[in-house]
Amino acid sequence: MTNATADKLIALPGAMLSMREADLMLGGSDKVLEIPVPSFLIEHRNGLVLFDTGCNPRVAVEPEAYWGPLAKLLNVRMSPEMAVDRQIRAHGYDPADVKFVVVSHLHLDHAGGLALFPHAKFFVVKGELPYAYWPDRHAQPAFILEDLLPTRRFDWNEVTEDTDLMGDGSLQMLKTAGHTPGECSLFVRLKQDGPIVLTGDTIHIRAQLETLKGMAIDYDLEQAGESIRRLRRIQDLGEARLWVSHDPDDWANYPHLMK
Template sequence: MPASQRGPAGLRLYTFGCGTSTADLSTFAGPRYSGQLVTIPMPAYLIEHPKGRLLFDTGPSYRVAEDAEGYLGRGLARAMNIQMQRDDAIDRQLERHGYRTDDITHVALSHMHLDHAGGMAHFPRARFLVQQDELRTAWWPERFQRHHYIFEDYVATRRFEFVELHGDYDVFGDGSVVMLRTIGHTQGHSSLLVRLANNGPVLLTADAVHHRINLERFVLPSIEWSPTDCVKTIQRLRDVREHEQARVIIAHDPDDWAELKRAPEFLD
């Protein structure tokens, strides 16, 4: 990897597991897998950078752990079948590893579905980074998208600081942490490229793809806002992987999760 593509000394990537969900694999990988249930992780990532601490996604709200049916509604709670304890919520995870929520300077959101943005309200002092299209969709979603956007997750963030993005965004200005616009799953989805000094570039896809099959075989999940944009995004992820020689980490893929270091271990 060229020196120009390496992140600064001290750049680290930590991973937290914020519970799991059970789903039929056919939702992500096509009808041939119908009836095959998989347990999928719901991660959040902390990036330590000399200029700040960035959280990429937040996992679900702690209220899902306390009363999923009361918070999400019976239908959605049963459909997602989330397994989560209160200590799995991101505020407790950070505390357990020596951080306060006020230590987080940036919160970058891949999108604002309940399993990625449920912990937003814990970070009133952070600067939020999210595509403008995603913000607009979250506050006024189209009818068929409404069930995955939980208004109570972010109503308290109305006065928080938001940077509304219109494409790719270099978070710290040195090329080490870059948000990539990867729409398709939602109108304003982003992935995150982290150029680590020792482990090399890591591409955190979030929900741009849901399973390795999507990336390698161009099989589309059945839950995408725009299949056409999803195809373009998959090609972009493949291009970034090739150009950067990046390790691709798919948020909800159980096999990727099994191979990933968890906090307090890290990639650097």
């Protein structure tokens, strides 16, 4: 069975950030965009799957102490109930029932809630974990060591290529590296709403699908461009729709519950 479907896809709100378009995409304008930081909960018959974990709960209380200068630079706004475990509870699930966590990459607005799921099985593209612990100097502020250290003994599984997570075609990790060494996207097949790819930070805003340009802080700009091109092809061929995680229009336009 390679065309099975997941049962539900729920978009969970996280913090809001303010960023110039130019910082999200090379060649962008000075316009400041208000961007969401979602995580996604997926119901699959094998158990609950979480894609990304948002910001650490401490960011809601003491953003500058936890994130350093980036808290102000990104103008992070997060209320305590936006923590991913509280969002999961708000939808009637127990966070302890999350069996699988897939992380698009380990930047501070995606890896903040990792430690909330000590019993889950974690999936990440090989190369991301060591880089997050010991990044290049310029990339260092975007990884928070305290997000990662409590997870050292967790059940981490590193994949080296596209991976069919459940072996049934419903959830597939797509290696779309470049933004970071192990950036990935998640292909989700749904019965009613059809296939959709959660892009993580492979793409930050829809305009990149036209310009095919990455962002200044990308780990490997050429590879990032190739990965954007890959997602654009998926969209153009009608293989799936794309949900660009940080894109304000996608957040406004897609239903936050799909089946």
